[in-house]
Amino acid sequence: MPQSNNNKKKNIAIGAGVAVAAALLGVASYTATKPADSAGSPGTTRKDAAAGAEPSAEQRAGAYPELEKLARRDAKDPLAQGRADAPVVMIEYADFKCGFCGKFARDTEPGLVKKYVDKGVLRIEWRNFPIFGADSERAARGAWAAGKQGRFWQFHQAAYAEGAKEKGFGEDRLKELAKEAGVKDVGRFVSDAESDAAEAAVKKDQEEAYGLGATSTPSFLVNGRPISGAQPDEVFRQAIEAAAGQTGGKGAGQAGGQGASE
Structure with a gap:
């Protein structure tokens, strides 16, 4: 059965590619977001690199086509911003409790957003990746619920405001954030956040991240290229521009005509 064998080989190849990328992302994820050292600097610094520290994923790894396919490019996705057919998609796996x-x-x-999303070059797709317990889970479901009323990014901004995470994400606090984000129907917000659909959506994102080998937040894929941690601006700019250059600055062609801004 040659066709069956070919499919089997293809699946093995894809699995191997993801496994390699997952190993890179997992190692770099810990390195980039590990606790501050005695000097108070989070993660790997230029001094660490000069001393021979483990290089980050974006320094070692190229783009993986298998990982690039994780971009959903759904023009109606409320947890994404930017054109569905943008040449570059950055997937962000993050937790609202993560500093x-x-x-x-x-x-x-x-x-x-200003430099690339607004100009149609970049699309950002959010994935809820709660790893810090019940508070993280509640915040993730709340963010999803805000998205149901078109206010995800406003909720995102409110939840990540300076000092916001220190107030926690209890039920009353989530309502406050929803109001701050401009969610019109707070009763519906509460109902949506507690729904099975919210739990399933968050779990789907979470399992996707774990499947990639991500062990801490934030973790990113830029057209299938792993980047871990809150790296300097230049790291993201270089990755985005390199990815845009590889596509010739043209849309990915996967959106089926869905190209309007979110």
């Missing part, structure tokens, strides 16, 4: 995720959201992401 490094908050740093990225406040310090780096707005610049990427």
Whole structure:
């Protein structure tokens, strides 16, 4: 049965590619987001690199076509921003209790949105990856529920505001964040956040991240290229521009005509 054998070989090849990338992402994820050292610097620094520290994923790994296929490119996805047919898709696996995720959201992401998303080059797809317990799970479900009313990114901004995570993500706090985000129907928000659909959506994202070998947050894929941690702005700019250059700056052609901004 030659066709069966060919399919089997193809599946093995894809699995091997993902496994290699997963190993890179897992190692780099820990290195980039491990606790601060005695000098108070989070993760790997330039000094560490000069001393022969483990290189990060974006330094060692190229793009993996198997991982690039994880981009959903759904024009109706409320947890994404940017054109569905943008040449570059950055998938972000993050937790609202994660300090490094908050740093990225406040310090780096707005610049990427202005420079690349607004110009149609980049699409950002969010994946809920709660790893810090019940509070993380509640925040993830709340974010998904806000998205049901078109206010995910406003909720995202409120939840990652300076000092927000220290207030926790209990039920009352989530309602406050929903109101701050401009969610019109808070009763529906609460119902959606507690629904089986919210739990299933969060679990799907979470399992996708674990399947890649991600062990901490934030973790990213830029057109299938793993990047871990709240890296300097330049790391993301280089990855995005390199990916855009490889596609010739053209849309991916997977969107089936879905190209409107979210």
